[in-house]
Amino acid sequence: MKIDFSSIIGLVxxxxxxxxxKASSEWAKEAxxxxxxxxxxxxxxxxxxxxxxxxxxxxxxxxxxxxxxxKDLAELAALTQIEKxxxxxxxxxxxxLNAVTNVVVGAVSKAI
Amino acid sequence: MKKTLxxxxxxxxxxxxxxxxxxxxxxxxNSFNAAQTIKVEASALVPKGFExxxxxxxxxxxxxxxxxxxxxxxxxKGKPNLVSSKQWEILAAKDHDLLGKFxxxxxxxxxxxxxxxxxxxxxxxxxxxxxxxxxxAKPK
Numbered sequence: 541m542k543i544d545f546s547s548i549i550g551l552v553x554x555x556x557x558x559x560x561x562k563a564s565s566e567w568a569k570e571a572x573x574x575x576x577x578x579x580x581x582x583x584x585x586x587x588x589x590x591x592x593x594x595x596x597x598x599x600x601x602x603x604x605x606x607x608x609x610x611k612d613l614a615e616l617a618a619l620t621q622i623e624k625x626x627x628x629x630x631x632x633x634x635x636x637l638n639a640v641t642n643v644v645v646g647a648v649s650k651a652i
Numbered sequence: 653m654k655k656t657l658x659x660x661x662x663x664x665x666x667x668x669x670x671x672x673x674x675x676x677x678x679x680x681x682n683s684f685n686a687a688q689t690i691k692v693e694a695s696a697l698v699p700k701g702f703e704x705x706x707x708x709x710x711x712x713x714x715x716x717x718x719x720x721x722x723x724x725x726x727x728x729k730g731k732p733n734l735v736s737s738k739q740w741e742i743l744a745a746k747d748h749d750l751l752g753k754f755x756x757x758x759x760x761x762x763x764x765x766x767x768x769x770x771x772x773x774x775x776x777x778x779x780x781x782x783x784x785x786x787x788x789a790k791p792k
Binding site: 585588589592597598599602605606608609610611612613615616617619620622623624626627629630633 | 674675676735736738739742743748749750753764765767768771772775778779782783785786789790791
């Protein structure tokens with residue numbers, strides 16, 4: 541019985557690289573789109589708050605609170621992105637684990 | 653020899669699972685429902701923030717209790733739930749500018765304008781949407 545371990549390691553690394561590349565490109569695109577959507581939705585709100593302050597409908601303390609609220613929303617959105625990236629890492633890890641298992645099982649079955 | 657080789661994939665699998673625990677907690681229907689309930693109640697209450705707090709004492713206290721209980725629940729899930737736990741903390745914190753601070757200030761007899769309450773309510777709804785989005789993305 542002979543098992544070609546160098547070939548197994550090569551296949552495992554290739555599987556890992558492919559899975560990581562796929563996950564990172566998908567996530568980067570999604571994260572950029574979400575960040576742009578957040579900025580685009582925040583800009584009109586800031587303009588609205590400035591108008592309310594200028595018209596005396598809110599005071600400076602309320603204006604500051606609304607701006608700080610926007611900052612908190614940005615932080616929440618960033619945390620969601622972190623979680624989504626962790627989910628991608630977890631999925632990639634599972635894909636790599638499956639690839640490793642399949643390669644090793646395949647090699648051992650052939651050798652037996 | 654055969655047995656040893658057959659055990660190899662199993663060993664790889666087991667050691668990988670043992671070395672790496674889950675990075676993210678699983679979807680929790682209780683957390684999702686709690687976020688939806690708090691969103692509905694906050695959307696009904698916060699726009700009334702220009703009124704005197706003593707007219708809404710029960711609703712303010714009830715919402716604060718639910719918020720604090722949820723923060724404790726999320727923290728209790730441990731490290732894989734760190735992101736959700738942090739999001740709930742921000743929503744409830746008195747040193748941030750979302751639901752926790754608003755309820756605290758209102759209860760402390762702070763006066764708000766009608767416009768401010770409407771805008772803050774929108775921010776709080778958006779914050780809860782973000783929490784729902786993060787919970788909904790978790791593996792089922």
